[in-house]
Amino acid sequence: MQAFKTTPIALALIAACLVAGTGTLLFSGATRAADTPAAGQARPALTVTTAQPQRTPMPLHLAANGNVMAWQEASIGAESNGLRLTEVRANVGDVVRAGQVLATFAAETVQADVAQARASLLEAQANAFDAAANAERARTLQATGALSQQQIQQLTTAEKTAQARVEAAQALLHAQQLRLKHTQVLAPDSGVISARTATVGAVVGAGTELFRMVRKGRLEWRAEVLASELRPLRPGAKARVTAASGATVEGTVRMVAPTVDPQTRNALVYVDLPAHPELRAGMFARGEFQLGSSDALTVPQEALVVRDGFAYVFAVGADQRVQQRKVQTGRRQADRVEVLSGIAADTSVAVRGAGFLNDGDLVRVAPAAAASTSSQADFKQKTALALTQQAPQAIN
Numbered sequence: 001m002q003a004f005k006t007t008p009i010a011l012a013l014i015a016a017c018l019v020a021g022t023g024t025l026l027f028s029g030a031t032r033a034a035d036t037p038a039a040g041q042a043r044p045a046l047t048v049t050t051a052q053p054q055r056t057p058m059p060l061h062l063a064a065n066g067n068v069m070a071w072q073e074a075s076i077g078a079e080s081n082g083l084r085l086t087e088v089r090a091n092v093g094d095v096v097r098a099g100q101v102l103a104t105f106a107a108e109t110v111q112a113d114v115a116q117a118r119a120s121l122l123e124a125q126a127n128a129f130d131a132a133a134n135a136e137r138a139r140t141l142q143a144t145g146a147l148s149q150q151q152i153q154q155l156t157t158a159e160k161t162a163q164a165r166v167e168a169a170q171a172l173l174h175a176q177q178l179r180l181k182h183t184q185v186l187a188p189d190s191g192v193i194s195a196r197t198a199t200v201g202a203v204v205g206a207g208t209e210l211f212r213m214v215r216k217g218r219l220e221w222r223a224e225v226l227a228s229e230l231r232p233l234r235p236g237a238k239a240r241v242t243a244a245s246g247a248t249v250e251g252t253v254r255m256v257a258p259t260v261d262p263q264t265r266n267a268l269v270y271v272d273l274p275a276h277p278e279l280r281a282g283m284f285a286r287g288e289f290q291l292g293s294s295d296a297l298t299v300p301q302e303a304l305v306v307r308d309g310f311a312y313v314f315a316v317g318a319d320q321r322v323q324q325r326k327v328q329t330g331r332r333q334a335d336r337v338e339v340l341s342g343i344a345a346d347t348s349v350a351v352r353g354a355g356f357l358n359d360g361d362l363v364r365v366a367p368a369a370a371a372s373t374s375s376q377a378d379f380k381q382k383t384a385l386a387l388t389q390q391a392p393q394a395i396n
Helices: 006-033 108-140 149-181 368-396
Strands: 047-049 052-070 073-077 082-088 103-104 182-184 191-196 211-213 220-227 238-243 248-256 265-274 286-300 305-307 312-317 323-331 338-343 364-366
Touching: 052 265, 052 323, 103 211, 108 149, 191 248, 220 238, 220 286, 238 265, 248 305, 286 323
Parallel strands: 047 364
Antiparallel strands: 052 220, 052 286, 073 211, 082 103, 103 182, 191 211, 220 265, 238 248, 238 286, 248 265, 286 338, 305 312, 312 323, 323 338
16 A cells, blocks of 8 residues: 655645634634524524715716717809810819819800900900090190080090990900809818719709818717707707717717707707717717716615616615615716615615515625625635645645
């Protein structure tokens, strides 16, 4: 038969096991003694910890739904009439700057009209120069009597008529030059092209929309808020907006609509949004307006028990029996929940173990120190068990 060899390490492990096992037995015996009720007394259903409601500052939020829309849209149309579209330089999604050429029309016909108007202006200027010279000579001979007063008046009138024809020719030339300028469709502002109907080769009339643009690329959230909830909302208030894609941004209230929809009794609140690659005009979004903070009566979240769709807490009485109370909850922050009604500020409620209680149960209230001692005892017991399993392997 093989003899076992005893080493110092093995002896130390055995001693540790004996000490841990003795401590566990003593603690278990003490616990059983404490749990055993005296004769004629009911046995507690559970050991629980308790806490009283606390006044905690909690943020004020106002939830709302709405759509992400363009701050302003610009409709870019054709100002020329009856010309053929020869080139389109912008497409949907392009970022353009103010004055950038978006499309061009055929300009040959307009250029010819400009040249004709310029020639008419030169002819009118020449006639005006001749009429002015004749009128000046007539005024010089007026004192000599060589010309009658009627002739002098006719020459003076001819001078003014020629000058008027010059101005008319100048106006015609300016109009033709404007037509030539309008053969290029320019962006009225910087922004993003959101729609395009321009087609190369099409002959369109004046006023036909060719592009639609989101000005400045700027978006806003138009939140629908009940009329009864508008009072705390002011320009400059902050809002956290979450789009359908999951993107979350911080916005600022720009204005509150001056009217309310008579059908839904909702008003629009316009919230300016920062640029974000996942935000698109027309998206649905939900958000919360941040309205500061206020004190609230709160309990630990662990103390709440949800049954049949309602929230309850268990109030611990002086006789160590619990009473189930229905409460109305409000805001939540970290592990604290606001209680709007159902309990008073001095009510002691069960926290740990509350989910296993029933109305009228007898409980034992454990202080925090006892809960910590119980955790340490569990740790010692697990350590002793592990050492016991390793001891036979160390003895050879």
